[in-house]
Amino acid sequence: MKTTTIENTDLHVSMFCLGGQSFGSRDDKTVSYAMLDQFVDGGGNFLDTANNYAIWNGEGGESETMLGNWLADRGNRDAIVLATKMGGRAKDAPMSSKPEHIRRECERSLKRLRTDHIDLYYFHCDDRSVPLEDQLGAMDELVREGKVRHVGASNFRAWRLAEAAAVSAANNITAFCCVQQRHTYLRPRVDADFGFQKSTNDDLLEYCRQRDFQLIAYSPLLGGAYIREDRPIQRQYRHADSDARKATLFQIAEEIGATPNQVILAWLTGRGVIPISGASKAQQLSESLIGFDLTLSDEILDRLDAAGADNG
Ligand SMILES: NC(=O)c1ccc[n+]([C@@H]2O[C@H](COP(=O)([O-])OP(=O)(O)OC[C@H]3O[C@@H](n4cnc5c(N)ncnc54)[C@H](OP(=O)(O)O)[C@@H]3O)[C@@H](O)[C@H]2O)c1
Numbered sequence: 389m390k391t392t393t394i395e396n397t398d399l400h401v402s403m404f405c406l407g408g409q410s411f412g413s414r415d416d417k418t419v420s421y422a423m424l425d426q427f428v429d430g431g432g433n434f435l436d437t438a439n440n441y442a443i444w445n446g447e448g449g450e451s452e453t454m455l456g457n458w459l460a461d462r463g464n465r466d467a468i469v470l471a472t473k474m475g476g477r478a479k480d481a482p483m484s485s486k487p488e489h490i491r492r493e494c495e496r497s498l499k500r501l502r503t504d505h506i507d508l509y510y511f512h513c514d515d516r517s518v519p520l521e522d523q524l525g526a527m528d529e530l531v532r533e534g535k536v537r538h539v540g541a542s543n544f545r546a547w548r549l550a551e552a553a554a555v556s557a558a559n560n561i562t563a564f565c566c567v568q569q570r571h572t573y574l575r576p577r578v579d580a581d582f583g584f585q586k587s588t589n590d591d592l593l594e595y596c597r598q599r600d601f602q603l604i605a606y607s608p609l610l611g612g613a614y615i616r617e618d619r620p621i622q623r624q625y626r627h628a629d630s631d632a633r634k635a636t637l638f639q640i641a642e643e644i645g646a647t648p649n650q651v652i653l654a655w656l657t658g659r660g661v662i663p664i665s666g667a668s669k670a671q672q673l674s675e676s677l678i679g680f681d682l683t684l685s686d687e688i689l690d691r692l693d694a695a696g697a698d699n700g
Pocket residue numbers: 406407408409410436437512542543568569585606607608609610611612613615616649664665666667668669671672673675676
């Protein structure tokens with residue numbers, strides 16, 4: 389399994405982060421434990437959840453509870469890099485990143501996760517109604533208390549990351565160490581709207597490159613839509629650029645004897661991005677684990693980068 393250390397942190401993680409969004413709600417204990425065990429057996433150590441997973445399948449909080457029980461049952465908390473989030477609409481909590489909300493949700497997450505610290509704590513979305521000084525100040529207190537080790541942003545625009553970096557530097561408080569954003573091989577249409585979810589765009593990718601700022605990509609496989617007839621590609625990705633990129637992706641997969649999903653995961657890790665992917669079946673996870681072990685040649689990475697409607 390490829391590993392990396394997130395810049396400006398001591399977080400040494402597998403380049404495969406397992407998303408636990410459905411654990412405990414859509415996926416029962418048998419499925420959730422099987423996926424977690426298989427992931428760790430395959431060399432993974434980086435887990436992602438949120439205080440509100442999966443409110444659309446239940447109450448919210450079930451995923452953290454499932455992870456907390458699994459960590460306690462396996463006795464492996466110290467071997468895992470545990471990431472969770474706050475700020476989205478959660479059980480008995482509005483969408484908010486007010487300081488009192490940050491503290492209360494952190495305490496609730498710690499309890500559900502059955503741990504005394506969160507390794508990576510994200511703002512799930514960008515709450516522009518609360519000054520960044522206050523949001524980052526509240527996170528900084530949690531870091532000083534040892535409840536949180538590092539802080540990340542999710543669904544933030546590049547200019548807001550730059551603002552946050554300036555606020556952290558000016559106040560000498562904890563700075564974001566990474567951004568978790570919607571990102572896959574297909575590029576969304578210019579008019580694409582994902583609601584509170586934010587996709588990467590040229591600005592964000594440039595920001596990450598220029599600052600050695602870690603990009604963590606959620607929904608890299610579009611929920612299986614690259615290959616599944618029961619799950620069509622979302623309309624936000626339907627345009628000529630995607631047709632061209634998909635053609636190149638499938639061509640390269642055939643040439644190297646890999647699956648399209650594996651090529652996507654290997655392309656992302658080859659470009660220094662950490663994908664967060666989910667799975668609910670052993671075969672899906674086995675396929676992804678092989679993808680994470682795959683190293684693409686520079687020539688193939690360049691061909692994948694270059695594909696698109698404008699450049700053939
Ligand atoms: N920060 C945010 O706002 C945000 C938003 C969304 C997600 N996330 C995080 O990112 C994680 C991953 O998101 P995601 O589930 O959308 O990731 P994804 O990688 O796009 O999709 C994973 C899903 O694709 C299907 N799949 C995977 N391998 C497959 C295969 N070989 N063949 C067929 N289908 C396959 C499975 O769906 P089924 O299980 O349904 O079969 C699997 O659960 C979440 O769990 C969460 O932790 C964060």
